[in-house]
Each structure stands twice: as structure tokens, then as C-alpha cells.
Amino acid sequence: MITDTTPHADVEHVWGTVVSVQTVGTPDPEAVAAFFAELHEIDRIFSPYRPDSEVSRIAEGQLALGDADPLVQEVAARCAAYEGETGGLFTAYWRGCFDPTGLVKGWAIDRAAARHLEPLVDGASVGAVGVDAGGDVLVFTHPDLDRTWHIGIADPRRRGAVVATVPLRNGAVATSGIAERGAHILDPRTGSAATGVASATVVASTLEIADVWATASVVAGFDAPLPPQGTVLLIAEDGRIRRGISGVEVSVGAAS
Amino acid sequence: MKRIVYAVLGTLAGLVLLFSYRTSLQVVPPTASGTTSGTVSGGSGGSSGSSGGSSSTRLKDGTYTGQSTDTRWGPVQVRITVSDGRITAADAVDYPMNNGRDQEINRFAIPQLQNETLQAQSAQIDMVSGATYTSEGYATSLQSAIDQARS
Numbered sequence: 001m002i003t004d005t006t007p008h009a010d011v012e013h014v015w016g017t018v019v020s021v022q023t024v025g026t027p028d029p030e031a032v033a034a035f036f037a038e039l040h041e042i043d044r045i046f047s048p049y050r051p052d053s054e055v056s057r058i059a060e061g062q063l064a065l066g067d068a069d070p071l072v073q074e075v076a077a078r079c080a081a082y083e084g085e086t087g088g089l090f091t092a093y094w095r096g097c098f099d100p101t102g103l104v105k106g107w108a109i110d111r112a113a114a115r116h117l118e119p120l121v122d123g124a125s126v127g128a129v130g131v132d133a134g135g136d137v138l139v140f141t142h143p144d145l146d147r148t149w150h151i152g153i154a155d156p157r158r159r160g161a162v163v164a165t166v167p168l169r170n171g172a173v174a175t176s177g178i179a180e181r182g183a184h185i186l187d188p189r190t191g192s193a194a195t196g197v198a199s200a201t202v203v204a205s206t207l208e209i210a211d212v213w214a215t216a217s218v219v220a221g222f223d224a225p226l227p228p229q230g231t232v233l234l235i236a237e238d239g240r241i242r243r244g245i246s247g248v249e250v251s252v253g254a255a256s
Numbered sequence: 257m258k259r260i261v262y263a264v265l266g267t268l269a270g271l272v273l274l275f276s277y278r279t280s281l282q283v284v285p286p287t288a289s290g291t292t293s294g295t296v297s298g299g300s301g302g303s304s305g306s307s308g309g310s311s312s313t314r315l316k317d318g319t320y321t322g323q324s325t326d327t328r329w330g331p332v333q334v335r336i337t338v339s340d341g342r343i344t345a346a347d348a349v350d351y352p353m354n355n356g357r358d359q360e361i362n363r364f365a366i367p368q369l370q371n372e373t374l375q376a377q378s379a380q381i382d383m384v385s386g387a388t389y390t391s392e393g394y395a396t397s398l399q400s401a402i403d404q405a406r407s
Contacts, residue, residue, distance in 0.1 A: 006406065007382065007406055008406055008407070009403040009404075009406035009407045010407070011403050011407065013391050016390060016391060017389060017390060017391060017394065018389070018391055018399075020383075020399065020403045022382065022383065022406065105388075130382060130383055132383040132399055134388040134389055134394070135384065135385055135386040135387055135388050135389055136385065136388070137383045137384075137385045149382045149383065150380050150381050150382050151381070151382065151383050151384070151385055152381035152383070152385070152398065153385050154384050154385065154386025154387070154398070156386070156387065160396075160397070160398055162370065162381060163369065163370060164367040164369045164370060165367065165368055165370070165381065166366075166368070166385075167368075173385040174385065175386050175387055176387060177386070177387035178387065199386070199387055201367065201385055231366055231367070241369065243366060243367060245334065245366060248325050248334070250334050
């Protein structure tokens with residue numbers, strides 16, 4: 001029986017950002033360390049900032065995709081599938097050469113969490129585990145635990161403020177936008193920076209799906225059709241807001 | 257008195273190439289006092305947010321369920337719960353799903369805006385989703401403050 005449902009947080013610097021793991025119940029330091037170790041290993045293979053990573057060597061033409069680590073080939077195949085699903089809004093070739101960074105973060109968190117954290121959630125010693133990887137959130141909650149995660153969605157126009165919350169027991173929340181690092185998301189259709197959407201948040205079953213569609217939604221623009229998967233919160237640079245679920249717009253507001 | 261009508265609109269957006277029609281629905285708060293719940297579904301193609309004739313200045317308490325809307329992946333139906341004039345929950349009661357995990361997610365899927373809810377919720381936030389911050393940006397973030405309180 002878990003009586004104290006205040007999570008314990010473990011924090012690690014990975015991928016140029018910070019990943020925190022929150023445990024409701026008794027933390028398992030070995031499992032959390034194994035989770036972080038897997039993220040570091042993924043970084044060694046996939047980081048475009050490491051000249052010796054497989055992704056950098058592929059981009060430089062020193063390594064053929066077919067000769068790369070099986071994980072790289074798996075990610076490349078997933079990127080290609082999402083490129084089709086999003087009609088080209090998401091692509092691993094957004095900057096000309098192979099750079100699957102937009103997929104790797106969500107994919108790797110999903111994978112490492114499924115291997116090292118989700119199995120801890122037994123309802124006895126651990127009731128729930130949550131991960132926040134630089135603003136991407138993934139949570140697991142045991143059915144017997146009477147506790148819901150409250151995920152704040154950062155206000156892209158007011159640093160430190162929260163614009164909305166999502167109550168979530170199991171699932172992923174990803175947000176893409178220009179608030180933290182400027183207009184860094186390129187529109188693969190034009191090659192120029194995507195503008196108009198200050199942030200796009202997608203709630204989905206996995207972080208990979210959420211992350212891909214959040215990025216695609218920033219690229220698509222504020223007035224574009226909503227993503228067909230998950231639920232979405234779009235915030236325009238001028239403050240307008242759209243919400244949708246599975247491509248269906250939900251608007252709740254005052255009509256004069 | 258300025259009339260304020262709250263409406264829940266469900267607009268089939270989806271993929272433009274797949275859906276060539278639009279449908280909308282609205283849920284208008286009941287006008288009679290003492291009504292604690294109401295369910296109103298509008299037909300397709302209806303006008304939005306202007307009917308109802310309510311002179312109420314705020315949303316009536318109750319549960320409002322919108323019309324089911326077909327999508328490529330299956331039907332979507334949205335329900336909002338209003339308490340003390342504010343929206344306390346916005347759920348999808350019907351939602352395309354592939355597995356049990358999808359099913360659990362749908363119950364809590366719609367982000368609730370701060371100004372719709374009864375109180376500021378910052379105090380009970382567990383984690384923050386936002387554009388990826390750098391290691392330096394993390395130091396001054398809300399997530400950092402939460403982590404420090406819980407480490």
C-alpha cells in the first residue's frame with residue numbers, strides 16, 4: 001500500500017537538456033540508473049553534435065545507412081513512415097542530410113522507459129513513474145493507485161507560466177515550439193523557419209507519436225488541419241488557441 | 257446585460273484531402289433555472305454559438321455531451337463538465353482507440369485552460385511540458401523548481 005503519493009525526483013543531464021524521473025512509492029536507484037544509461041548510449045549513436053556518432057558519419061557520407069547500427073535503421077524506417085503519415089511535415093531530412101533527432105528523443109524515452117521504468121509499476125512498491133525529458137512527458141500509473149498526474153503546459157509567451165493542464169494517468173505529452181530556442185523548426189516544404197505557431201502540444205499513447213505530431217503541427221501552421229492522432233493544443237504567436245481531439249476541433253468559449 | 261453563450265463546437269477538420277465536408281455542433285447551456293444537466297446536440301452544418309436565447313452570464317452547471325463525429329479512425333464524442341460556472345473536465349467519451357492504453361488516455365485527453373478551471377492549478381502540477389529547454393534553461397524552469405522540491 002502506497003500512502004505517500006508525493007513523487008521522488010531523480011535528475012540527470014542528457015542530450016543537452018535535463019531528464020527527470022519521478023517515482024511514486026519506493027524509488028529503484030538501479031533501474032533509474034539503467035534508464036539514464038540507455039539514454040546516454042542512444043546519444044552516443046544518434047547525436048548530431050558528436051562527430052563520431054553514427055548519425056554524424058551518415059550525414060558526412062562516411063557510413064551507409066545499410067551498414068549502420070540496427071537501431072539507426074529502425075529509426076530511419078520509422079522516420080520514413082511518419083514522413084508519409086504527416087504528408088511531409090515531418091522528415092528526417094529536414095536539413096538536407098539524415099538527422100532523425102526529431103524522432104529519436106521520443107522514441108528513446110518510450111523505449112528506455114518501457115524497459116527500465118514501466119516494469120517497476122507493480123502497485124505495491126511503486127504506484128506510478130513519470131518522466132520529463134526536457135519538456136516531453138511520459139507517465140505510467142498502476143490501475144490501483146488513486147492518483148492522476150497533472151501535466152502543466154508551458155505558456156510559450158510567458159516564461160515560467162502555465163497556460164493549461166492535462167490530467168493524465170497513462171500516456172505522453174509532447175510540446176514543440178519556438179519559446180526556448182527561437183525559430184529552430186524548419187519547414188521541410190520551404191526550407192525556412194516555421195512561424196505562426198508559438199507552441200503545439202500533443203497528448204498521445206506514446207511520446208514518439210506525440211513528439212512527431214507536435215513538430216508537424218508547428219510546421220503546418222496555426223490554421224492547418226489538426227493532427228489526426230492524439231489531442232492537440234495549439235497556441236499562436238498572437239495568443240489564439242485551438243484544441244482538438246483526433247482531428248476534431250473542440251472549442252469552448254463565449255459567443256457574444 | 258451582455259449575453260454570453262458558451263458553446264462546444266466540434267468541427268471535423270481532419271485531413272483536408274480526406275474530409276471534404278464540415279460539421280459542427282453546439283452545446284448551449286439550458287436557460288431554465290434549477291436545471292442541473294442538459295444534453296443538446298446540434299445538427300450538421302448548423303450555425304454556431306448564437307442560438308439558445310440564454311440570458312445567463314455564465315455556463316450552467318451540468319454535463320454537456322456533444323454530437324458524435326465520425327473521423328477516419330472512428331467516432332469522436334466530447335463531453336464537458338461544468339461546476340460552479342467553470343469547466344472542470346473536458347473528456348472524450350467516445351474516441352478511436354487501438355488498445356487499452358489508448359482507452360485510458362482518452363478519459364483525460366483534453367487540455368484544460370487555466371481560465372476555464374476553478375482555481376489556479378500551478379500548486380498541483382507534477383511535470384511541465386514545453387518546448388525543449390537547454391541545460392541552462394532548465395535551471396530557471398518551473399520543472400527545476402518541482403524537481404528540487406521532490407529530490
